[in-house]
Amino acid sequence: MNVRPNSPAARDIAHHLHPYTNWRKHEADGPLIINSGKGIYVQDDQGKEYIEGMAGLWCTSLGFGEERLVQAAAEQMRKLPYYHAFAHKSHNPGIDLAERLADMTPGDLNHVFFANSGSEANDTVVKFVWYFNNALGRPEKKKIISRIKGYHGVTVASASMTGLPNNHRDFDLPIANILHTECPHYYRFGQAGETEDAFATRMADALEAKILEEGPETVAAFIGEPVMGAGGVIVPPRTYWKKIQAVCRKYDILVIADEVICGFGRTGEMFGSQTFEIQPDIMVVAKQLSSAYLPISAVIISDKVYDALADNSAKIGTFGHGYTYSGHPVAAAVAVETLKIYEERDILSHVKAVAPLFQEGLRKFADHPHVGEVRGVGLVGAIELVADKSTKASFDPAGPVGVQLDKRAIANGVILRNIVDSLAFCPPLIITDKQIKELFDRFGKALDETEAWIKAEGLAV
Numbered sequence: 001m002n003v004r005p006n007s008p009a010a011r012d013i014a015h016h017l018h019p020y021t022n023w024r025k026h027e028a029d030g031p032l033i034i035n036s037g038k039g040i041y042v043q044d045d046q047g048k049e050y051i052e053g054m055a056g057l058w059c060t061s062l063g064f065g066e067e068r069l070v071q072a073a074a075e076q077m078r079k080l081p082y083y084h085a086f087a088h089k090s091h092n093p094g095i096d097l098a099e100r101l102a103d104m105t106p107g108d109l110n111h112v113f114f115a116n117s118g119s120e121a122n123d124t125v126v127k128f129v130w131y132f133n134n135a136l137g138r139p140e141k142k143k144i145i146s147r148i149k150g151y152h153g154v155t156v157a158s159a160s161m162t163g164l165p166n167n168h169r170d171f172d173l174p175i176a177n178i179l180h181t182e183c184p185h186y187y188r189f190g191q192a193g194e195t196e197d198a199f200a201t202r203m204a205d206a207l208e209a210k211i212l213e214e215g216p217e218t219v220a221a222f223i224g225e226p227v228m229g230a231g232g233v234i235v236p237p238r239t240y241w242k243k244i245q246a247v248c249r250k251y252d253i254l255v256i257a258d259e260v261i262c263g264f265g266r267t268g269e270m271f272g273s274q275t276f277e278i279q280p281d282i283m284v285v286a287k288q289l290s291s292a293y294l295p296i297s298a299v300i301i302s303d304k305v306y307d308a309l310a311d312n313s314a315k316i317g318t319f320g321h322g323y324t325y326s327g328h329p330v331a332a333a334v335a336v337e338t339l340k341i342y343e344e345r346d347i348l349s350h351v352k353a354v355a356p357l358f359q360e361g362l363r364k365f366a367d368h369p370h371v372g373e374v375r376g377v378g379l380v381g382a383i384e385l386v387a388d389k390s391t392k393a394s395f396d397p398a399g400p401v402g403v404q405l406d407k408r409a410i411a412n413g414v415i416l417r418n419i420v421d422s423l424a425f426c427p428p429l430i431i432t433d434k435q436i437k438e439l440f441d442r443f444g445k446a447l448d449e450t451e452a453w454i455k456a457e458g459l460a461v
């Protein structure tokens with residue numbers, strides 16, 4: 001990249017440290033600077049337009065430029081730009097949002113604790129779980145089981161629950177008491193002749209074996225995303241969650257649904273927990289909660305969990321946890337407005353109406369010479385590229401082909417996300433039929449160009 005001195009790109013390279021970026025490569029390549037957005041489209045600083053095929057980071061559900069959210073923020077900023085919820089203080093946006101979430105979420109998830117990101121919310125969950133079992137007089141019941149390829153964020157406890165090597169390597173993670181069980185990816189880990197249901201049974205058996213190996217009296221909770229996102233958009237077999245929950249209930253283990261991506265319509269129901277019939281004891285939401293216009297997340301707990309925590313806070317004299325910005329009134333007001341828009345515009349019906357076209361559009365690429373698997377549900381999906389379709393062999397090394405496809409997609413005006421050699425799709429929920437077609441037209445060109453590149457590089461089997 002030719003970077004002009006003192007240009008925004010040069011200043012970015014000089015001073016701005018980027019998450020999830022190879023910093024030395026960034027010095028050479030520089031940033032893609034996005035300046036504005038409207039609907040499902042964003043524009044870079046050269047005026048080039050892209051379809052935001054990932055809704056940013058799986059989050060801008062209502063797209064860009066939603067004026068009602070701007071208004072909600074401006075009004076709340078004028079009225080009360082900040083207040084907190086420590087020591088019995090409260091404010092109306094926080095009350096309204098907590099009430100709405102309690103109403104929307106399944107079962108007796110009735111009590112809401114706010115944080116600012118998915119990571120903070122999941123760190124909060126770990127502390128809730130530990131506090132819960134201390135409150136019940138079970139100090140040894142502390143282990144939390146997550147999954148290989150699960151993603152729960154990057155703060156110390158959340159990164160520990162995340163089951164991806166780059167979130168642990170050289171960060172001295174995971175911390176104690178966090179364990180990982182099998183990843184429910186049938187295409188990759190299913191055995192020859194095994195049905196999806198038998199695979200799901202094997203996954204649940206593996207969880208049970210781990211619990212028994214550790215001692216059920218030491219295992220406190222199981223956490224999972226209904227559909228794994230950052231691990232590669234992995235949709236579990238339909239019967240997976242039922243079997244996992246049965247194991248958890250058998251050993252008195254809390255079920256935690258991390259709905260940070262799935263929540264608010266992404267999977268075709270309001271929550272991924274409804275799509276996969278999960279009745280969690282604790283649910284975590286963020287991202288689409290505010291259409292990402294402001295940072296806010298929430299941990300929603302059942303009556304049973306609440307009662308234990310409340311009793312313990314009374315015993316100690318306080319619940320010694322909370323963030324300066326827990327339930328920030330401006331973020332909460334934007335979230336309330338987001339949820340109102342979902343309801344008024346019946347976003348869920350819209351997702352149900354366009355999702356079949358989206359899923360069919362993705363599956364049309366299944367015949368491509370190097371597409372190994374196409375997977376997805378609702379308005380989220382992925383295409384996995386392989387070196388050899390018949391053996392499912394991945395490219396060696398894994399990664400460069402995915403990077404190439406991601407680059408070709410950008411050149412063709414669509415922003416996606418490469419997760420090793422899978423390309424993830426997660427467009428704003430407001431995407432229309434016509435725009436879905438446009439998204440796949442642009443992606444199709446990128447895929448054909450990548451195919452030519454694979455041949456030219458001699459990577460084809």
Ligand SMILES: Cc1ncc(COP(=O)(O)O)c(C=O)c1O
Nearest residue numbers: 117118119151152153229260261
């Ligand atoms: C399922 C899930 N949980 C937690 C997180 C972490 O959220 P944040 O990046 O807001 O900390 C993410 C982020 O992508 C996520 O996908």
